Amino acid sequence: MKKKLLIGALSVVPLSMLIYWFNLDNKLLYYGVRPILNKVYNSYQRNVSL
Amino acid sequence: MADERKRFYKGSGIAKHREWRGLKDTFYDYLQWVVNLGILAQFAAKSPVRIVKGLFEYRWFGGYIGALHMTDKCTAGLRGPALRTAHIQMHAIMKGTTGMLADSMIGDRRFGDTDAADKFVMLEQTMCPEIVAGFPNLKALPLEVLQGLLGTYMDQNLAPFYMDIMENVGLPADSCRLSANAAGVAINDDYPEVGACLITNNMPCDSSTMNSQLIERRIKIPTTVAGIPMRWEDESTDRYALAQMKEVIKFIEDTTGEKFDEKAFFKVMKQHNKEVRNEFEVWEYAKTPYTAFGNVISPLFHAFYFTFSGGSMPYIDKAAKKALKVAEKAYKNKTVSFDKARHRMITWGGPGCYFVDFNTWAYNCWGVLVPAQMDMFSGNVIISEDDLDDALLGIAHNYERGVMRRHLTGGYQHLLEVWDEAEKFNCDMVLVYDDITCKGAMGLAGVVNDQAKDKNKHLVWVQNDMFDHRTISRNEMRRQFSEYMTAVMQEEPLDESLVDFDDYEGW
Numbered sequence: 001m002k003k004k005l006l007i008g009a010l011s012v013v014p015l016s017m018l019i020y021w022f023n024l025d026n027k028l029l030y031y032g033v034r035p036i037l038n039k040v041y042n043s044y045q046r047n048v049s050l
Numbered sequence: 051m052a053d054e055r056k057r058f059y060k061g062s063g064i065a066k067h068r069e070w071r072g073l074k075d076t077f078y079d080y081l082q083w084v085v086n087l088g089i090l091a092q093f094a095a096k097s098p099v100r101i102v103k104g105l106f107e108y109r110w111f112g113g114y115i116g117a118l119h120m121t122d123k124c125t126a127g128l129r130g131p132a133l134r135t136a137h138i139q140m141h142a143i144m145k146g147t148t149g150m151l152a153d154s155m156i157g158d159r160r161f162g163d164t165d166a167a168d169k170f171v172m173l174e175q176t177m178c179p180e181i182v183a184g185f186p187n188l189k190a191l192p193l194e195v196l197q198g199l200l201g202t203y204m205d206q207n208l209a210p211f212y213m214d215i216m217e218n219v220g221l222p223a224d225s226c227r228l229s230a231n232a233a234g235v236a237i238n239d240d241y242p243e244v245g246a247c248l249i250t251n252n253m254p255c256d257s258s259t260m261n262s263q264l265i266e267r268r269i270k271i272p273t274t275v276a277g278i279p280m281r282w283e284d285e286s287t288d289r290y291a292l293a294q295m296k297e298v299i300k301f302i303e304d305t306t307g308e309k310f311d312e313k314a315f316f317k318v319m320k321q322h323n324k325e326v327r328n329e330f331e332v333w334e335y336a337k338t339p340y341t342a343f344g345n346v347i348s349p350l351f352h353a354f355y356f357t358f359s360g361g362s363m364p365y366i367d368k369a370a371k372k373a374l375k376v377a378e379k380a381y382k383n384k385t386v387s388f389d390k391a392r393h394r395m396i397t398w399g400g401p402g403c404y405f406v407d408f409n410t411w412a413y414n415c416w417g418v419l420v421p422a423q424m425d426m427f428s429g430n431v432i433i434s435e436d437d438l439d440d441a442l443l444g445i446a447h448n449y450e451r452g453v454m455r456r457h458l459t460g461g462y463q464h465l466l467e468v469w470d471e472a473e474k475f476n477c478d479m480v481l482v483y484d485d486i487t488c489k490g491a492m493g494l495a496g497v498v499n500d501q502a503k504d505k506n507k508h509l510v511w512v513q514n515d516m517f518d519h520r521t522i523s524r525n526e527m528r529r530q531f532s533e534y535m536t537a538v539m540q541e542e543p544l545d546e547s548l549v550d551f552d553d554y555e556g557w
């Protein structure tokens with residue numbers, strides 16, 4: 001168990017470096033999250049009369 | 051010749067991979083990215099359910115997912131001490147912004163009634179946070195800036211939706227974009243329902259007055275207008291300014307049931323003064339070739355604490371002191387942090403907020419370092435730490451010298467301060483932004499041109515539409531500046547790939 005935890009903890013560093021270097025965070029947010037959010041926002045009907 | 055643009059996807063401007071800054075600086079940048087993730091995790095943990103609800107409720111909130119991208123853009127090309135001061139300041143900005151966003155959601159009555167909602171005094175547009183300093187149980191929270199300016203720094207597509215709403219109901223399309231956006235958010239009912247009361251202000255601009263009225267109609271809490279004198283150099287206006295400050299304090303007392311606490315007030319004023327003194331130190335370094343402060347984040351840091359902290363965010367002073375230590379070491383060692391700089395340029399006037407990293411681009415593409423920009427000269431008033439009337443007047447003076455009040459609508463002589471500041475910061479170039487809907491300042495275009503000729507200064511104008519990239523795109527701004535660099539300055543770009551590229555669809 002301890003060994004598994006240690007391996008898990010140690011793999012976080014290279015994994016995060018990979019995410020950082022290949023800009024995976026921004027790619028996911030821009031190409032993945034952003035279109036979903038826009039779809040949600042576009043589905044709202046608001047009363048925009050003055 | 052460098053080919054930096056290859057690193058990005060066309061249109062979106064998203065990087066295929068992050069910047070290689072050499073082993074040491076890339077590893078440092080990676081660590082700071084981890085710190086930023088930590089700040090975002092802390093933010094989400096503050097009230098996960100309400101924050102997620104807010105993200106799906108408010109379109110403007112969606113713009114904030116571009117925060118990490120914005121950090122990358124603003125730190126592009128930085129190395130050594132300059133990279134370090136930029137990250138230190140940026141962490142404080144992130145901490146403050148996420149804190150205010152979280153507070154807006156925690157207190158939002160849309161997501162269920164909560165006592166937390168009454169713990170906030172809402173401040174419209176540029177209203178000064180120092181006015182809430184005497185109420186330790188209350189917090190100042192901005193209205194409009196989170197939904198406009200700050201979000202536009204991260205996502206250029208945030209404001210156009212709201213500006214279109216404003217125009218679609220028949221309001222004037224030539225309004226200042228700042229106010230048009232604020233009005234659009236109000237009409238679309240997209241302000242969080244938070245706060246015990248709202249303090250609006252008397253910006254003299256046509257559209258700003260209009261948006262205040264629209265916001266008042268939509269917002270369901272008591273409001274008051276703080277009428278602060280515009281002609282603040284006339285000492286006879288001081289009595290009026292002081293009376294206004296006292297009225298606002300009484301309004302807060304009446305609407306929240308809290309009592310003004312002098313001891314707490316002066317504690318915050320001391321912090322305010324520390325923030326201002328730190329800024330003066332930054333300037334001394336920025337004037338030298340060994341500065342670790344330059345491009346965009348340092349002026350952003352100033353604008354941030356001027357608008358939101360006013361002494362109430364202790365981590366601002368800590369971050370400033372930490373950055374100053376880095377700068378001091380760089381100066382002592384005569385380290386040239388901006389080694390690509392061929393020219394030093396001051397920027398003035400209302401910038402295109404959708405191109406927040408313009409200075410960074412000018413540095414990387416043309417070797418033009420921006421050690422100072424107009425925002426840095428807002429406020430900077432040392433406030434009395436023991437006399438209440440003097441201190442309240444000091445707050446008014448600090449506010450009256452706020453960026454738009456001082457330079458854009460506060461009298462022609464202040465717009466023209468640019469020449470003195472250019473001299474002090476050893477700039478051989480002056481860039482004045484032609485913000486096409488900010489009418490107050492642009493009446494002086496001819497005078498600025500004449501003075502440039504008289505003073506034999508390199509003056510370049512760059513147009514922008516503040517929040518609306520559809521009118522004058524980032525690439526058009528680049529084109530205007532590049533044209534000047536080749537035609538007048540007779541320079542070759544340091545990186546040809548950065549002169550003309552497509553990032554229209556991007557954040």
Ligand code: SF4
Nearest residue numbers: 226255454458488489
């Ligand atoms: S000073 Fe200019 S940018 Fe500011 S609110 Fe007025 S018109 Fe808009």
